[in-house]
Structure formats: structure tokens, C-alpha cells
Amino acid sequence: GDSVTQMEGPVTLSEEAFLTINCTYTATGYPSLFWYVQYPGEGLQLLLKATKADDKGSNKGFEATYRKETTSFHLEKGSVQVSDSAVYFCALSEIGSGGGADGLTFGKGTHLIIQP
């Protein structure tokens, strides 16, 4: 079945550092890929997405590129801020993945801590 693998952390960085959170996936077809962010005590917010190979999703300074050849969707940001501290989830959606109504298959989440 489909699966998503990401580094779990916690990942601790200093403010203004460069961020990479790795995400790789296994899928039988051609999935859509997503990054979600969960701030403490809150639900999930869509951060960015990509629906086909070589697409780059971007939002709030974060970027991720859909790499079909390496089945990866790594999240990057050039200069992180304390307010970026959160849990980040990589996810994929494919017909039949996580449910017949094309639900999401999530990675386990990466806890990011940014220190001032």
C-alpha cells in the first residue's frame, strides 16, 4: 500500500538557519503530494502542495518540489523563524490511498523547534 516516510525529529535549529525536512513516498499510481503544518494545540493547515512531477509548491517562504524519479517531496526554507516552530506532516493522496474517497496518507510528522 501507499506510505510516507519523514524524519521524526525533534529537529532543533537556530533562528535564520536553513531548513530541510526530508519526505519520501511509496505509491502505486500518481499521487498528489502535500505538506501540512500543525501549530501547538491546533488542527492541521495546508502549507503547500504539488500535483505532478517537477511541480514546486511554495508558501510562507517554504518550498517543496515533486520529484518522481526519487519519489521525494522535501520541505525547505532558507531562513526559519521562531514562529515556524510546529509539527510538519508530509502526505499523499491517491485514489484508494487512505480510503476509497482518496483520503490522505500521512507521514508521522516532524517536530520542528526554532530557538532564538
Place this chain on the structure above:
Amino acid sequence: SQTIHQWPATLVQPVGSPLSLECTVEGTSNPNLYWYRQAAGRGLQLLFYSVGIGQISSEVPQNLSASRPQDRQFILSSKKLLLSDSGFYLCAWGGRPYGYTFGSGTRLTVV
């Protein structure tokens, strides 16, 4: 614009008590609806999904059930809660390729 409401935000229930969590969506019709659970130290697990009124599919056999009595209403229930039912429950709507919108979640603690 579309919005999703989920309540209550937090809930503490004794073992063996019933449960009812409600989720409603506004600004869209006939949405695909989902219930996810996030247990402590674990990822998000899809529990139920629904493609229409009265249509419920379960992904994981468990102590919970779901119902969709109206087009934009999705309810998660249990007749008797277990300790293992504790977690953060999230309702969502949407589908590929546009993405999914999540509610703010319900933190359930079974004591």
C-alpha cells in the same frame, strides 16, 4: 468561502461513557468528509470517510462509528469509550487534487 467547524475543542470522558463529536461544513455541497485520529506519539490515522449522506466507509476496525445524517454534517460516536480512544480527532473535507481542509480538532482524554 468554505469553512469547517468541529466541536467540542476538548473533552474528558470516563471509560465506558458514550461519545459524540460533531463536524459541519459550510460553503460547499456534497463534500467528501473524513475523520482522522492523532494518537500521542503517532501519526494521523484515517478512521472513516463519507462520499455522501448515509454513506460511511471504515478504514480501521475499532470501538468507534460514524454517521452522516445531513450533507454537511459528520458525526463520530462511541457507545462505550476505552482508554485507547484518547487522542486528537480531526475532521476534514476535500479531495485531490485541490487538497483537504481540516477542522481545529477535538482533544479527547478518556480517564
